[in-house]
Amino acid sequence: MQLVFADHPVPQTVTKSLFLAGPSPRDIHTIDWRHEAVRCLSDFDGTVFIPIPEHQFYAKSSDERVNSASWTYDGQTSWECECRHIADAIVFWIPRDIKGGMPGFTTNIEFGEDLHSGKIVYGRPDSAEKCRYLD
Template identity: 40%
Template sequence: MTRPTPTLVYAREPIPASGPSVFLAGPTPRAGGDIASWRPAAIEELAARWTGEQPLTVLTPESRGGVRAKHYDDQVGWETAARAAADAILFWIPRDLETLPGFTTNVEFGLDVTTGRVVLGCPPNCPNPERNRYLIYVARRHGVPVRETLDDTVAAALTLVMRKAPRP
C-alpha cells in the first residue's frame, strides 16, 4: 500500500478546510542567515510515519521560496489561523538565544497549551535548554506531551492527529 504524500502548505497560502493536519511551531531561522531550518527534517519524519488514509497536511510558517510577507500582520494572521485549524500543533524548540531564540514561539505556546492539540519538543542538548524549563513545566501541568527528540515529538503529534475525528 502506498502512503499518501503530505501536502505542504506554506505561510500565507490557503489553509485546507478538511483533512488531517499538523502545524510546525517553533523558532524560524532568519532570512539570509546560515542557520538551517529544522522543519525539513520534521516534514520528512511526518511523511515517513504517517499511516492515515487521507494525505496529511503540514502547515509551515516558513515562506515558499523564501518570499517574506510584505506586511507583518499578514504573516501573524496566517499563523494564527493555521494553528487554529490544525489537528495538532507540534512545537519544536531547539533553543539558542543567539540564532533561534523563539520569543514569539513562547507566546504562541502559551496561547495554545490548553487546546488539547499541542505537543512540546525540547532537545536537552540544544545551546540553551535551561530556557525551556518553564515551557516544560507549563506543558506538564496541562497534560501536554513533552518529548526530547524531533522523531518522538513527531510521533506524539501524529498520535493526536489519529485520535481526532476526521474533519468533514
C-alpha cells in the first residue's frame, strides 16, 4: 500500500486507489479514524490518499500538528479535489460529533460534489450526529 498524504505530490501513475474522505480531528485528543482504516487496508496493494499532512497523521502532541510554512488552504483544497477526482473509490466515513471537534462541515460539500461520481462508499457510526440526509 502506498500512502499519499496532503503534503505529498500527487503520483503520476495510479493503478488502483482509495481516498479516505470525512472529517479530520481538530485536536490531538480526538482519535483520527483513518489510522484504523489504514490498519484494515493493510493487504491493499494500491494507493490510499489521506487528506492531511503526514506529520499531522503521525503527530503525538499538539506541537507536532502545526502546519509547515509551505502548507496553504488553497493548496490543500486543490490537492483534495485532484485526488478525489483520480481515486477509484472515495470512502466517506463520517463520525460527526459537533461539540466533540468533528463537525464535518467541509465533508458535506465534498460529499455533494462527489455524489454522482459513482465512486462513493459511505458509512458512519450509529452515534454520528445530523447525518440523516446523507443516509
